[in-house]
Amino acid sequence: MTEFIPTGTHFVDLPSPFPMKRGGELRGARMAYESWGRLAPDGSNAVLILTGLSPDAHAASSDANPDPGWWEQMLGPGKPIDTDRWFVVCVNTLGSCKGSTGPASLNPATGEPYRLDFPPLSVEDCADAAAHVVRRLGIGELACVVGNSMGGMVALAFLQRHPGLARQHVNISGAARALPFSIAIRSLQREAIRLDPAWNGGHYDDQSYPESGMRMARKLGVITYRSALEWDGRFGRVRLDSERQDSDPFGLEFEVESYLEAHARRFVRRFDPNCYLYLGRAMDWFDLGDYCPRRSGNSREDTLAALASLTLERALVIGVHTDILFPLQQQEEIAEGLARGGVDARFVPLESPQGHDAFLVDIARFGPVVREFLDELHARGAASRQDPSRIGA
Structure with missing residues (x-):
């Protein structure tokens, strides 16, 4: 599997060995990241972005790489996450195939790709x-950690396992635990990959590849x-032109089918199948309620108690009414749990029609909310530097 690593990407070596939560360890592993802006002398303006399943670290263009990033409209000078104010770091998640060590990486013990010898991967x-990565960059405390989708899960685990490393949090279309519907979808995705004969127990290559x-x-x-x-609004029941229809009697007939086919074909060779399996399962396993100080056996109450135990000052939690993968109730749960612990938690439900991916495309709705939160954070930080007694006010 060929890695697609953008120019401008940097790397941090992980400790060797790097122990994994569910057993096993990594040796010689690394994390890929990109950064924008300039770190303040006191390190007070650092923001960490944690991504969904498939993005790389290239969230926005830069001098090192002018290509548009996956969150180009949200991040940059004068944008909602303003790199004239903030030093922003985006990491490619562990287990990915976009620069950080994952199942597609070479196992130093064998010189071959890890494939299914990669240790079980968890959100933790x-x-x-x-x-x-944050600590290696010399950042003792983040101003804010931002997590989208799977990154929202990672952010909550980050806050739970590394208390004090971030003061504020923005959780966008995230979740504190996997729900049955999303588990079922990801299970079907994994089954589709594993049932492709070319998957071959994880032993495929570019010539024999589980494309279907x-x-x-x-x-x-x-x-x-x-x-x-x-x-419905985008495609309706529009049919393909006769010249574009599939010759198969049960082939492509509607515009929506053609869109899905084109989208899938662009993706399949740009993301490693084994990495897809590992990251999807990591999300299914995640349940912040496992860290409830006193387990009650009630999943929701345990999750709320675990959220209440997190050490934060302020949080912004955003969700979308039309999201079926990480439904709005999950973002409401995050805000409720944080508030129980005394966090100044703001819950913002948005009416975007674009579902779970709205945070990537509906910047007109998401941008102002994120900008307002970070502007307030910046103003509070400026006031605290002028009057240290206001810190935490």
Whole structure:
């Protein structure tokens, strides 16, 4: 599997060995990251971005790489996450195939790709690896940690396992635990990959590659990333022109089918199938309620108690009414739990029609909310520097 690592990407070596939560360890592992802006002399303006399953560390363009990033409209000079104010770091998650060590990386013990010899991956491992990057960059305390989708899970694990490393948090379309619907979807995605004969128990290469399985897995994902409302408004029941129709009598007939096929084909060779399996399962395993100080056996109450135990000053939690993959109730749960622990937690439900992926495309709605939170944070930081007695006010 060929890695697609953007120019401008930097690397931090993880401790060797790097212990994994569910057993096993990594040796010679690394994390990929990119950064924007300038770190203040006192280190007070650092913001960490934790991504969803598939993005790399290239969240926005830079002098080192002018190509648009996956969050280009949100991050940069004068944008909602203003790099004239903030020193922003985005890490590629552990277990990915975009620069950080994952199942597609070479195992130093064998000289061959890890494949399924990669240790079981957890969201907590991703959080620990991200925390190591922060510390290696000389940042003792983040102004804010921002997590999107899977990154919202990683951010909560980060806060739980590394108390004091961040003062504020923005959780966007995230979750404190995996719910049955999302587990079921990811299970089907994994099954589609594993049932492709070319997957071959994880032993594929560029010549014999589980393309059909990856296409199906990606299509399932894309269907859940958007809402039925958007699918209807965008495609309706429009059929393909006769010249574009599939010759198969049960082949492509509608515009929505063509869109899914084109989207999947662009993705399948740009993300390693084994990495897809590992990261999806890591999300399914995650439940912040496992860290409840006193387990009650009630999943929701244990999750709320675990959230209440996190050490934070302020938090912004954003969700979308049309999100079926990480439904709005999960963001409301995060805000409620944090508030129980005394955090100044703001919950913002948005009406975007674009479902789970709205944070990537509906910047008109998300941008002002994030900008306002970070502007307030910047103003509070400026006031604290002028009057140290205001710190934490």
